[in-house]
Amino acid sequence: TIFSDMGDFPFNSVWDFFPGIMDNEERMLNRDLCLLTASFVKQxxxxxxxxxxxxxxxxxxxxxxxxxxxxxxxxxxxxxxxARFIFRPIEDSAYFYFTQMIKRDVPLKSQEQKHISESAEVLAQLSKVVMSIGLVVVVFGQAYSYTVLYLYGGPKLVENNLTA
Incomplete structure (x- = not known):
């Protein structure tokens, strides 16, 4: 059964879920946790x-x-x-696809080469699509920003604030 060997389960009681004092006799602070905390603060x-x-x-x-x-x-x-309506769904779909095709915990040499080559091709094509969308925004975004703001907020929003 699934519960026959619970030796690797890190919790023994409900109290293990709550914060407490760690066993650390040699120092007042745990060095590894201090480094991890400093890394989180920097990030x-x-x-x-x-x-x-x-x-x-x-x-x-x-x-x-x-x-x-x-x-x-x-x-x-x-x-x-x-970013929310265009790039986020692409990112979510790509994440789901790549997690189905390539396993993280298995070395690449041990995985099916067909899946790896297909994933590489999909990544290349996906990068081209995202780059094309970004280039369209870069090329036409500045020129049509006034029109988009006018459609969004009307003439009161854009008068005296933007140069045409």
Whole structure:
């Protein structure tokens, strides 16, 4: 049965689920956990700066007026819709496909070469599709941004805030 050998199960009682003091006689702090915590802190700071850095710059320095900041937020949020509605479903589908085709815990030499070559071809084609979508946005995004904002918010949104 499934419960015949529970020696590898890390919990012995309900109390094991709650936080507690680790057995660590030689030092006050566990070195491995301190390194892991420092790594998480560094990653969190970098992620915060990358995702919210422009807002910090706009808030701290007087680069933009409040109306320009609101316009920036609207454009930024509209731009993120493409990532949510176009790129996210592609990413989810690709993740599901690749997890079915290639196993992480098995070395590549031990897996079926047909699956590996097919996955490589799908990755190449998928990269081309995503690159094409991105290039269309880069080429036409600037030219049609005024029109998209006009359709989104009407004439009050775009008057006096954008150059045509």
């Amino acid at each position: 969190s700071v970098v992620k915060q700066v990358l995702t919210e850095g422009e807002r910090y710059v706009m808030t701290i320095s007087p680069v933009l007026t409040f109306s320009q900041q609101s316009m920036y937020d609207i454009v930024n949020n509209l731009g993120s819709l493409a």
